[in-house]
Amino acid sequence: MTTDSLVAQGGIALSSPREALRSLVDALLGAQSSSSSRPNPVKSIAGAGFSLGGALFGAVGLEVMSAESAARKVGRRARELRWLQTNRELLQRSYASQWIVLEGETIVAAGVDPAAVVSAARRSGVRIPFVHYVDAEPPMATGYIGL
Amino acid sequence: MPNVIYARTFPYRQGQSSFPGLLVRISNPLYASRALDIDGHLDTGAQRSVFDGWIASEIGLDLASGARFGLTTTTGESIEARVHDVIVSHEALGDFRLGIAFTLGPIRRNLLGRDFLNLIQIGFREHHEEFYVTPSP
Numbered sequence: 001m002t003t004d005s006l007v008a009q010g011g012i013a014l015s016s017p018r019e020a021l022r023s024l025v026d027a028l029l030g031a032q033s034s035s036s037s038r039p040n041p042v043k044s045i046a047g048a049g050f051s052l053g054g055a056l057f058g059a060v061g062l063e064v065m066s067a068e069s070a071a072r073k074v075g076r077r078a079r080e081l082r083w084l085q086t087n088r089e090l091l092q093r094s095y096a097s098q099w100i101v102l103e104g105e106t107i108v109a110a111g112v113d114p115a116a117v118v119s120a121a122r123r124s125g126v127r128i129p130f131v132h133y134v135d136a137e138p139p140m141a142t143g144y145i146g147l
Numbered sequence: 148m149p150n151v152i153y154a155r156t157f158p159y160r161q162g163q164s165s166f167p168g169l170l171v172r173i174s175n176p177l178y179a180s181r182a183l184d185i186d187g188h189l190d191t192g193a194q195r196s197v198f199d200g201w202i203a204s205e206i207g208l209d210l211a212s213g214a215r216f217g218l219t220t221t222t223g224e225s226i227e228a229r230v231h232d233v234i235v236s237h238e239a240l241g242d243f244r245l246g247i248a249f250t251l252g253p254i255r256r257n258l259l260g261r262d263f264l265n266l267i268q269i270g271f272r273e274h275h276e277e278f279y280v281t282p283s284p
Contacts, residue, residue, distance in 0.1 A: 076238040077170055077184060085161060115201045118183060128172065130184040133255075135163040144164060146190060147197065147220055147254045 079104050080130050096136040101129040151268055153279035155239055160186065167271060167278050169259065172236045173202055176244065179234070181207040185257060187235075189269070189278070192221075193260030196235075196247045202257070203231055203249040216248045227251045235259075240267060240282045 080102045084091070091100075099114040100107050101121035109120035114131060121129040159165040167189040174182030183205060187196070197218060203210045213229030220226065228248035236242040243266050268281040 081170065088161075114199070115205055118205050127180065128182045128184060130170075132186065138163065142163075144166070144256070145221060146192060147218075147226070147256065147258065 077130055080132075084132065091134045092137055095134045097134065099131055099133050101126060101131050103130065151270065151281065153268070153270060154281045155279065157278050157280065159276040159278070165276050169237055169240075171259070172234075173198065173206060173247075174234045174236065175206040175208060176232055176234055178207055181205075182234075187259040187263075188256050189264070190258040190260050191264065193258045194262075196245055196258060196260045196263050197228065197254065198247050198249055198257040199254050200229070200249040200251055201253075203229070203233075203247075206233065208233070208249075210249055210251070213249065218248060218250070226254070235263065240280060 083102065083105045095107070095110055098110050098112055099117045101109040101117055103121070103126050108124050108126055109117045109129075111117045111120075114133075118129050118131055121131075157167075157169070160168045160170075168186050169189065170184060171187045172182050172184050174180075183202065185198075185202065187198075195216070195218075200210045203213070208231050210229055210231075213231040216228045216230045218226040218228055228250045230246050230248050232244055232246050234242055235245045235247070243263065245262060245266075266284055268284055270279045272278065
């Protein structure tokens with residue numbers, strides 16, 4: 001049984017996984033502290049060899065979640081991601097080529113030096129900063145490859 | 148032909164251009180509280196995951212103490228990095244211990260490469276700007 005089927009059984013009418021994701025994000029915006037830590041154990045040890053990671057994951061199998069836990073999991077940084085999506089013009093106008101730390105719908109620090117930005121955010125009380133780089137509008141049609 | 152049933156769907160992230168990426172939490176394996184959330188660009192052409200060196204320092208790692216590792220870009224440019232084990236976590240996919248190459252100089256974007264893709268099953272549907280993941284390789 002997949003996550004989506006479980007979510008559907010939980011009472012939310014869904015026609016596609018994408019709609020499921022969006023519905024959950026919409027339903028949960030603001031419902032979770034974005035800085036909360038998570039006690040999940042590490043499931044995979046890649047440093048000791050890729051095959052080990054695969055073996056452990058194979059033992060764990062598909063992650064099966066209830067509707068409640070699926071919804072909770074989708075919530076991390078949902079507010080921030082939606083805010084980034086809906087405020088792209090503001091970001092371009094005021095923060096192009098800068099790093100920002102976003103907490104909820106508030107930019108708590110910004111600047112060209114990411115380490116300084118993160119430090120400022122921590123000083124202001126953010127325990128785990130969400131740091132995002134605002135790409136500047138390129139002067140011509142530009143494609144991105146790799147680094 | 149194998150059939151794969153994926154557990155999760157992710158839309159491409161929207162920036163200057165859309166890209167397949169995951170917002171991941173990078174944390175120090177010894178001090179979980181030393182962590183930050185940042186975008187990782189999924190890059191099937193990257194042999195290894197590559198993150199900017201300032202991130203290693205920010206989560207309390209001594210960047211210079213990691214194993215030396217060289218990166219070569221498509222233009223032939225060489226970038227020096229240091230490898231450190233960190234925890235890369237995603238709320239829906241789980242936690243992964245990964246030896247990430249942290250660059251000594253600045254880079255524009257952080258890459259989740261084939262070492263990360265090796266730990267999951269992923270499918271891209273570029274035309275729909277979506278990708279699908281099952282947290283099992």
